[in-house]
Amino acid sequence: MITLPFSRRQQPGRYARATDNESAAPTVQTDIILPDIDSPSGLSANGGFDVRRELFGETSAGELVADSITAWFGTHKVLDRVSLTMETGKVTALIGPSGCGKSTFLRILNRMHEMVPSASLSGEVRLDGSDLYERSQRLTWARRQVGMIFQKPNPFPAMSIYENTIAALNLTGVRANREQKDQLVEDSLRKASLWDEVKDRLEQPGGGLSGGQQQRLCIARALAVAPRVLLMDEPCSALDPTSTRRVEETIAQLRGQMTIVIVTHNMQQAARVSDECAFFLAAQNTPGVIVEHGDTGAMFNNPQDERTFDYVNGRFG
């Protein structure tokens, strides 16, 4: 059971922060025309923030710092002292060939790595300065602060769309009244640009949606708990181009409201959605490392490392 810091509502600074974030217009370099979708400004300025703050306390984006992360599966070392700062409210893309440890790195950021029985790690992951792996830190707290979207959409098939969206309330033992739930469902589905498609069939099972809709339902489900960081592991690799575009659009809308880390194999996607980029590489039989990281534009147009140049230009991997 989580005790709710209701007193946070009284802190004046939060509203200012939220409004700042919304006015920070996305500067995504998108070269495709997006279909007309639910406008984010259609939300009341604080529509989602109020109810989320009531239920979950802190909701602002946080800076995530991975410090000298080394990871093993059994005795097999898959990451070697990887450090990366994922800046507040920015979108960071992780790119690199298969098997170089991007998923492992991502799963370390919200303590999912330790679900694998043989897995171990060293290093620190700090969210606004506090280490998620600190002894006194709750696992459930860490995972709620740092949400995750998986490669394969995984809505709960026995639950309706409505229940799926607010599944986290039940899972984390947070109580909400009907009105708060309704508000949270609508707001989360709008943020995931799924509202218009499902608003008339919220009671239908989540498993009955198309793959792209399921993935956006998973995004809505993650957004409902107001994560401060959102991790996405190849969220579009199982989706068709239209769904992919809508997910990218969603990412663009969320930029600023939370810190986003996305793994992608699609260079155009990395270029379109991300502000920062990190290139992972694992040479033959060695653990993965970050070869180069920095501003996305610079990484793509003017990479410092030859291997980065080869990779972003499709020469290998």
Added chain:
Amino acid sequence: MTETTAIAPRLTAQPSYPEDGSDAAAPRALKYVIERADRTFRGVARGGGLIVLTIMVLVGLYLTINAVQAVSAVGIVEFVTETAWSPETNRFGVAALLTGTVLIALVAIVISLPLALGMSLFITEITAGGFQRFMRSVIDLMAAVPSVVFGLWGLAFLQPAIVPFSRWLSTWFGWIPIFAVDGVDPTNPLPNTSLFTSSTFIAGLVVAMMVIPIMSSLMIESFSRAPIGEREGAYALGATRWGMIRSVVLPFGKGGVIGGTMLGLGRALGETIAIYLIISPIFDINPHILQRGANSIAAHIALRYGEANSFSMSALMAAGLALFVLTMVINFTASTVIARSRSGAESEG
């Protein structure tokens, strides 16, 4: 040799593609040549199914034909409502036997369901690796222990150990009718413990111990197949382990839980030797489960068949038929319930 089969009648929705010059496109009968392997498989499967079905029908028929003599002697209404069992004097019926059977089975399920659920969740969700494999084989082993062993254990060990608990229950909860025990004096410091032996409760408890491994075996199987993707999805939302179990594992394993319970119920209704060893048969409807005196059709048949002449044999056949029908009704009801309830396991995408 080829064989063709039309599947067209199974089509429910026909696509309406407009065709040149004709707006009355009739659906085409779809035919295909069946492969030899498929034909063999179909033959074997069909044969197996038919044999099982035939045996079931024959058993039912045999029981019915043999029961006719006895049932027609007293009439079906009396047979169902009479509690006594005395074919010699033409007074016999299954009222006490049937209620006794159902009561023992209910006690067994009420006790075994939560225990089996808890154990299955413990094994699939808490234990891991070698210990998990060890526990699973222990469960499978327990399912194979013959019921006479459980019966002996219940008689020699469980009964003396559980009587004080029965007494405690009846002292404090005796105001609930099923826990009442006639003729007990709670203020007597030296109670008559024999009032509490050979009861429905103790028989149900022993049967519960027998069916727990069977139920668990099915539940473990279905829980352990809950998809890792959904499990991780729940954890990634900040779920506690119990939260994840409630929203992923239990909905997914619902079919296994219901199926296991039905299997356990079937076992409990038909259990013979363990109950035979424990109960002291009475021919009255006894709703006081803690009180000495219980009965069950299967145990009754085992007890009486040795002394039976042809008429009382027919009466026992009729009792067997009653159990057969009861089991069928319960199973059909259960499968209807299962078919109606949406299991999480079905919509895996």
